[in-house]
Amino acid sequence: MSDQVDEIDDEAFGITDRLLADVMAAVEARDAAAIEALLDPLHPADIAHLIEQISVKDRRDLLDVWKGGMDGDILSELDEGLRDEVIASLDAAQFAEAVRDLETDDVVDLVEYLDDVQQEAALGALDAGDRVAVEQALSYPEESAGRHMQSELVRAPEHWNVGNAIDFLRSDIELPDQFYHIILVDPRMKAVGYVTLGRLLSSRRNVPLVDIAEDSFRTFHVEQDVEEVAQAINHYHMITAPVVDDDDRIVGVITIDDAMAFLEEEAEEDLLRLAGVGEGSLSDRVLETTRQRFPWLAVNLLTAIFASGVISLFEGTIQSLVALAVLMPIVASMGGNAGTQSLTVAVRAIATRDLTGANVWRVIRREALVGLLNGLVFAVVMALVGVFWFGSPMLGAVIGVAMVINMVVAGLAGTMVPVMLERVGVDPALASGAFVTTVTDVVGFFAFLGLAALWLL
Amino acid sequence: MSDQVDEIDDEAFGITDRLLADVMAAVEARDAAAIEALLDPLHPADIAHLIEQISVKDRRDLLDVWKGGMDGDILSELDEGLRDEVIASLDAAQFAEAVRDLETDDVVDLVEYLDDVQQEAALGALDAGDRVAVEQALSYPEESAGRHMQSELVRAPEHWNVGNAIDFLRSDIELPDQFYHIILVDPRMKAVGYVTLGRLLSSRRNVPLVDIAEDSFRTFHVEQDVEEVAQAINHYHMITAPVVDDDDRIVGVITIDDAMAFLEEEAEEDLLRLAGVGEGSLSDRVLETTRQRFPWLAVNLLTAIFASGVISLFEGTIQSLVALAVLMPIVASMGGNAGTQSLTVAVRAIATRDLTGANVWRVIRREALVGLLNGLVFAVVMALVGVFWFGSPMLGAVIGVAMVINMVVAGLAGTMVPVMLERVGVDPALASGAFVTTVTDVVGFFAFLGLAALWLL
Numbered sequence: 075m076s077d078q079v080d081e082i083d084d085e086a087f088g089i090t091d092r093l094l095a096d097v098m099a100a101v102e103a104r105d106a107a108a109i110e111a112l113l114d115p116l117h118p119a120d121i122a123h124l125i126e127q128i129s130v131k132d133r134r135d136l137l138d139v140w141k142g143g144m145d146g147d148i149l150s151e152l153d154e155g156l157r158d159e160v161i162a163s164l165d166a167a168q169f170a171e172a173v174r175d176l177e178t179d180d181v182v183d184l185v186e187y188l189d190d191v192q193q194e195a196a197l198g199a200l201d202a203g204d205r206v207a208v209e210q211a212l213s214y215p216e217e218s219a220g221r222h223m224q225s226e227l228v229r230a231p232e233h234w235n236v237g238n239a240i241d242f243l244r245s246d247i248e249l250p251d252q253f254y255h256i257i258l259v260d261p262r263m264k265a266v267g268y269v270t271l272g273r274l275l276s277s278r279r280n281v282p283l284v285d286i287a288e289d290s291f292r293t294f295h296v297e298q299d300v301e302e303v304a305q306a307i308n309h310y311h312m313i314t315a316p317v318v319d320d321d322d323r324i325v326g327v328i329t330i331d332d333a334m335a336f337l338e339e340e341a342e343e344d345l346l347r348l349a350g351v352g353e354g355s356l357s358d359r360v361l362e363t364t365r366q367r368f369p370w371l372a373v374n375l376l377t378a379i380f381a382s383g384v385i386s387l388f389e390g391t392i393q394s395l396v397a398l399a400v401l402m403p404i405v406a407s408m409g410g411n412a413g414t415q416s417l418t419v420a421v422r423a424i425a426t427r428d429l430t431g432a433n434v435w436r437v438i439r440r441e442a443l444v445g446l447l448n449g450l451v452f453a454v455v456m457a458l459v460g461v462f463w464f465g466s467p468m469l470g471a472v473i474g475v476a477m478v479i480n481m482v483v484a485g486l487a488g489t490m491v492p493v494m495l496e497r498v499g500v501d502p503a504l505a506s507g508a509f510v511t512t513v514t515d516v517v518g519f520f521a522f523l524g525l526a527a528l529w530l531l
Numbered sequence: 532m533s534d535q536v537d538e539i540d541d542e543a544f545g546i547t548d549r550l551l552a553d554v555m556a557a558v559e560a561r562d563a564a565a566i567e568a569l570l571d572p573l574h575p576a577d578i579a580h581l582i583e584q585i586s587v588k589d590r591r592d593l594l595d596v597w598k599g600g601m602d603g604d605i606l607s608e609l610d611e612g613l614r615d616e617v618i619a620s621l622d623a624a625q626f627a628e629a630v631r632d633l634e635t636d637d638v639v640d641l642v643e644y645l646d647d648v649q650q651e652a653a654l655g656a657l658d659a660g661d662r663v664a665v666e667q668a669l670s671y672p673e674e675s676a677g678r679h680m681q682s683e684l685v686r687a688p689e690h691w692n693v694g695n696a697i698d699f700l701r702s703d704i705e706l707p708d709q710f711y712h713i714i715l716v717d718p719r720m721k722a723v724g725y726v727t728l729g730r731l732l733s734s735r736r737n738v739p740l741v742d743i744a745e746d747s748f749r750t751f752h753v754e755q756d757v758e759e760v761a762q763a764i765n766h767y768h769m770i771t772a773p774v775v776d777d778d779d780r781i782v783g784v785i786t787i788d789d790a791m792a793f794l795e796e797e798a799e800e801d802l803l804r805l806a807g808v809g810e811g812s813l814s815d816r817v818l819e820t821t822r823q824r825f826p827w828l829a830v831n832l833l834t835a836i837f838a839s840g841v842i843s844l845f846e847g848t849i850q851s852l853v854a855l856a857v858l859m860p861i862v863a864s865m866g867g868n869a870g871t872q873s874l875t876v877a878v879r880a881i882a883t884r885d886l887t888g889a890n891v892w893r894v895i896r897r898e899a900l901v902g903l904l905n906g907l908v909f910a911v912v913m914a915l916v917g918v919f920w921f922g923s924p925m926l927g928a929v930i931g932v933a934m935v936i937n938m939v940v941a942g943l944a945g946t947m948v949p950v951m952l953e954r955v956g957v958d959p960a961l962a963s964g965a966f967v968t969t970v971t972d973v974v975g976f977f978a979f980l981g982l983a984a985l986w987l988l
Contacts, residue, residue, distance in 0.1 A: 087766055087884065094889055117747055119766050127889050243733045253729045254711050254770070271728035272710045276700045290574055308795065309544055309576050311788045313711070313770070331768045334791045338765065341798035342879055348802070349875035350868060360897050364904040367872050371905055374868045378861040379916065386857045392849075399856035400843045403863065403972070404835040411807060411831045415824050418806035422799055427544065432551055432584050440817055447821040448828055459836065515860070 088120035089127065097124065101136045109140045122151035125160070130359060137163045144168070146176040149184055161188070170199030177251060178207040179224040179332065186212060186221070211326075219303045220296030222336075223317040223326030226250035230283060232258040232266055237279030239269075254313045257324055258283055265316050265324040267291045293318045296325060301340055304333035305427070344425055347503035348418060350374070373508045381406070381515035388523035391531060397464045398526050401456075401473055405522045408452060409480035409514030416441045416488025417510050421502050424492060438489045445485030449478040468530055476522035480514055487513040545577035546584065554581065558593050566597045579608035582617070587816060594620045601625070603633040606641055618645070627656030634708060635664040636681040636789065643669060643678070668783075676760045677753030679793075680774045680783030683707035687740060689715040689723055694736030696726075711770045714781055715740055722773050722781040724748045750775045753782060758797055761790035762884070801882055804960035805875060807831070830965045838863070838972035845980035848988060854921045855983050858913075858930055862979045865909060866937035866971030873898045873945025874967050878960050881953050895946045902942030906935035925987055933979035937971055944970040 093112065100108035113121050125133060125148075133156075137144070141164060149172055152160060161169060161184070173181050173196050181204070185196045197205050207225035214220030227250060230239050239256055243249065255268040267287035277286050293316045294303045303315050307330055315328040350370030385392075385402070392398050420437070423429035429437060453474035460470030491509045492502030550569065557565035570578050582590060582605075590613075594601070598621060606629055609617060618626060618641070630638050630653050638661070642653045654662050664682035671677030684707060687696050696713055700706065712725040724744035734743050750773045751760045764772050764787055772785040807827025842849075842859070849855050877894070880886035886894060910931035917927030948966045949959030 087763065089889075091889060117767055119768070123766075123884075126885065127887065129890075129893055240732060243729075244735060249729060249733055252727065252770075270709065271732060272700075272706060275697060275728060275732065276706055278701060306544065308788075308791050309580075310574055311576070313709070313788070330787055330791065331765075331770070334765050334787065334794065337791065337795060338798065341795065341802070342883075345798070345802050345805070345879055346875060348806075349871050351872045351876055360900045360904070363897065364901045367869070367901060368905055368908070370872070371865060371868055371909065375861070375865060375909060375912065378864040381864075382857050382861055385860070389853045389857065392856050393853050396846045396850050396856075399849050399853075399859075400839050400846065402856075403842070403860055404832070404839055406860065407835040407838075407972075408828060408832060411828055412824070414806050415808045415827070418803060419808055422802055426799075427580075428583065430584065432546075432548060433586075436586055440820065443817045444821045444824060447817070448825055451825070452828065452832060455832065515864075 087123060088116055089124050094124065094127070097136070098128070098132060101132065101139055104139050106139050106142070109136070110143055113140075113143060118145070118147035119151045121148050122153075126153050126156060133159075134163070141168060144172060146172040146174070146180065146184070149173075150176065150180045157184070158187070161192070166192070166195040170195055174199050177224050177226055178204055178211060179222055179326075181208050182211045182221060186216070214296055217300055218296060219294050219298045219300050219315075219317045219328060220325070222300045222332065223296070223328050224250065224332075225326045226253075227314075227316075227324070227327045228253050228256050229259050229263075229324060230256050230269075232260055232284055234283050235279065236274055236277045236281045236283065236286070239274060239283060240279065252329070255327075256283070257316055257327075258287060259324055262321070263323040265291075265293050265318055265322065268314070268316065270313075292316075293322070293324075294328070295320075300328065301336055303328050304336040304340075307333040308337060340425070344421060344503040347501065348421060348507055350507060370508070374511075377508055377512040377515065380512065381519055384516050384519045385523065388519075388527060391523055391527045394531060395469075395526065397466075397469060398523060401460070401464075401469075402519055402522050404456065405473060405476045405480055406515045406518035408477060409484045409518045410511045411484075412445055412448065412481045413484035413488040413510040413514045414507070416445070416485050417492060417506050420489045420492045421506060424496050424502055429493070434493055438486065438493075441485035441489045442482055443485075445481040445483070446478065449481030452481070453477040466530075469526070472525045472529055473522060476518065476525055479521045480518040483517045484510070484514050544580060545573055546581050551581065551584070554593070555585070555589060558589065558596055561596050563596050563599070566593070567600055570597075570600060575602070575604035576608045578605050579610075583610050583613060590616075591620070598625060601629060603629040603631070603637065603641070606630075607633065607637045614641070615644070618649070623649070623652040627652055631656050634681050634683055635661055635668060636679055636783075638665050639668045639678060643673070671753055674757055675753060676751050676755045676757050676772075676774045676785060677783070679757045679789065680753070680785050681707065681789075682783045683710075684771075684773075684781070684784045685710050685713050686716050686720075686781060687713045687726075689717055689741055691740050692736065693731055693734045693738045693740065693743070696731060696740060697736065709786070712784075713740070714773055714784075715744060716781060719778070720780040722748075722750050722775055722779065725771070725773065727770075749773075750779070750781075751785070752777075757785065758793055760785050761793040761797075764790040765794060797882070801878060801960040804958065805878060805964055807964060827965070831968075834965055834969040834972065837969065838976055841973050841976045842980065845976075845984060848980055848984045851988060852926075852983065854923075854926060855980060858917070858926075859976055859979050861913065862930060862933050862937055863972045863975035865934060866941045866975045867968045869902055869905065869938045870941035870945040870967040870971045871964070873902070873942050874949060874963050877946045877949045878963060881949060881959055886950070891950055895943065895950075898942035898946045899939055900942075902938040902940070903935065906938030909938070910934040923987075926983075929982045929986055930979060933975065933982055936978045937975040940974045941967070941971050 097109060097112050100112060137160060144164060149157060149160065173184060181200065185193045197208060200208060211221055211223065230242065255270055256274065257265055258267045258269065260266050268291060269283050269287050273286040292306065292310065296317055296319055307315050313330045316324055317326045317328060319325050351367060420429060456477055457470035457474035460473050461467050487510050492506040495502045495505055554566060554569050557569060594617060601621060606614060606617065630641060638657065642650045654665060657665060668678050668680065687699065712727055713731065714722055715724045715726065717723050725748060726740050726744050730743040749767065753774055753776055760772050770787045773781055774783045774785060776782050808824060877886060913934055914927035914931035917930050918924050944967050949963040952959045952962055
């Protein structure tokens with residue numbers, strides 16, 4: 075009954091180095107039976123994880139020897155970046171066979187980015203009802219609730235009692251693999267509430283379902299952003315989010331395990347975008363990775379050249395006091411770091427909806443004040459460095475004042491840039507970093523070298 | 532039955548600007564009844580969100596007028612940073628009343644960081660069974676599964692059939708608010724499998740529970756890191772993770788909604804740590820935020836001064852060719868950005884267990900190659916900038932070569948630093964950034980100015 079009652083492995087869930095070595099030995103010997111014997115006891119998520127960890131060449135060999143073993147559950151668990159590579163290694167019949175037993179949302183996930191020929195082959199393998207559900211889901215916008223919902227769900231008329239529901243569930247109907255609620259509908263199929271299976275099981279047969287429905291019931295429109303639905307699931311601790319069409323008729327559900335995966339992906343995307351990394355998975359190839367990293371570096375080069383242009387305005391100043399060249403990166407670097415701090419807090423707060431119209435001015439004020447206070451502390455430190463390292467109190471004053479200016483600007487830009495990008499519909503995680511560091515570099519160099527030109531020469 | 536069948540508000544879940552204004556007007560009028568009327572229809576998560584959004588002063592006024600309305604569910608939903616502030620505003624009796632109806636894991640969450648007097652008062656309000664469960668949980672390490680598990684769960688002897696289980700659930704026992712599985716135990720209370728409520732409901736009364744138990748069953752030790760349990764819940768799509776003691780006896784469960792919250796917190800923590808922001812919530816005060824941001828800025832100042840020290844070795848070189856001062860920040864900046872890209876990917880991959888002993892060398896090789904390729908492209912661009920801006924092919928060669936060197940080093944350091952920190956038990960998100968940018972600054976300035984000294988003068 076239980077595969078194993080065991081703690082998960084600390085490093086990589088069910089995959090040990092030993093297992094990996096055994097699998098690769100079996101691949102080398104081209105022994106499909108041995109591979110099967112090793113992989114069969116594993117959870118599909120672990121098999122997918124193993125496939126992600128090995129090199130491109132090893133993966134190609136493994137799939138070549140063992141392609142019969144690939145099923146829909148493993149495909150669903152694979153990193154998106156790798157899925158197409160693996161699907162391409164299957165012929166049409168194998169792929170069709172693999173998707174047959176999946177829930178509709180998993181099928182949609184697998185086929186949504188395939189070319190028409192492959193998609194048609196996959197849809198052809200489904201039974202008529204599932205096929206209609208998948209095609210319906212594909213007709214909704216990408217990233218919408220309708221695209222990602224599971225159409226398998228359990229409905230009950232609102233006038234039923236517990237006994238009716240239990241008899242219905244025990245009848246010969248096909249039930250979803252996993253379900254945790256029964257959704258109550260009125261005669262027009264409008265969703266009006268839901269009952270948890272726990273309440274159903276613990277109530278007597280003659281209790282009306284409406285009497286044990288949950289207090290709080292929310293539905294989501296098919297075209298609503300699936301990420302918003304996932305955030306609501308997290309915020310309201312829902313297990314199942316009902317999805318309805320324009321007439322409030324129930325058409326599917328988003329389940330909490332899918333919502334969890336969406337939020338994880340979203341958090342990862344924000345993190346990687348803030349660092350200027352396109353999509354990025356470890357299994358990407360060198361050329362692809364190089365291309366993904368390139369755009370942000372190119373933007374950074376332009377902004378760095380722009381900042382250099384500011385420095386070149388002061389070549390004469392630097393020529394007469396070379397200490398300025400030594401100290402100027404410090405001002406820019408501190409501003410850049412302070413700006414990144416404010417920026418990261420703001421981007422995260424926008425994503426979690428903690429930064430809203432109601433508190434945006436308070437947050438901007440706070441960030442500017444934080445920049446001012448830390449700026450004052452570091453200004454004093456740097457003024458002392460200026461005095462003791464270069465023996466010039468005036469140089470100390472210049473770097474101190476420039477530091478304060480740049481850190482206040484960093485706090486302002488770090489908050490206002492992402493807020494403004496959000497307002498105009500640009501993902502703040504994607505574009506803010508370049509703007510903010512350009513601002514802090516330019517302001518840092520200009521304030522420091524400009525004050526030096528005014529006060530020192 | 533249903534509060535509202537409604538789409539969630541786009542900006543801040545159930546909180547509109549209008550509602551916020553109405554609540555604040557009622558607070559100003561010190562009208563507790565009006566506040567109650569406005570807040571009562573809201574989900575506790577929304578009330579908590581509202582409390583987080585308003586200013587420190589408004590919050591104090593709201594709690595002062597309306598403190599009778601604060602209940603345990605709202606307290607549980609509050610940001611950790613704010614909870615202590617709110618709890619401090621309640622007297623012992625109010626707080627004890629508030630926690631009385633919570634599940635044990637929520638009580639633990641609320642009381643674990645209180646001082647002994649407050650903790651004792653809260654525990655005193657619980658009934659004996661709950662109190663034992665909470666004290667037991669508090670005896671496990673922070674961040675362990677035992678500390679965060681819910682002790683309310685439904686167990687059944689493995690020899691029961693479906694009818695026995697349903698009769699048991701309908702009997703007069705106290706059931707958890709939410710439960711989705713029945714856990715099967717042997718006579719020594721060892722957990723041996725579980726049955727979903729869906730399977731239970733759709734099976735006939737005479738079917739043995741063991742026949743409908745799930746294929747895959749995993750348990751987790753009370754002392755295991757709760758984040759690992761949450762990752763496993765996500766990885767294996769579990770709804771409930773059973774927690775067992777040293778003798779494999781079931782003592783509690785971690786539920787998926789809690790796991791989701793843990794993973795969200797963890798992702799946020801990594802993001803903020805990478806940006807050098809301590810904890811950080813928007814409701815923090817200026818002085819507290821200033822203090823939280825200070826350490827990373829201080830570390831950055833030290834590393835920036837260290838990098839300036841490298842520049843000062845070449846004062847003479849800069850004096851004779853001031854163009855070097857103009858161009859040198861470009862080399863450092865590109866290295867810093869490339870290093871941050873590699874670093875972010877590595878930190879995330881370590882967190883999601885995609886970067887393991889099995890592929891670490893392949894990843895390091897890949898990052899160095901990506902640095903080399905992008906370095907070559909930008910070297911050519913910068914060489915041309917050197918030639919056309921400053922009319923010096925040799926200057927172009929110097930900046931090009933320095934660029935390639937620094938970007939390869941960035942790829943290496945960006946991956947190896949977090950991997951090494953992880954090996955020695957330091958959170959790579961917390962400390963890697965400072966190391967990596969120090970490396971790229973120092974290498975960038977040294978390579979560029981050193982080559983200039985060798986080749987240009």
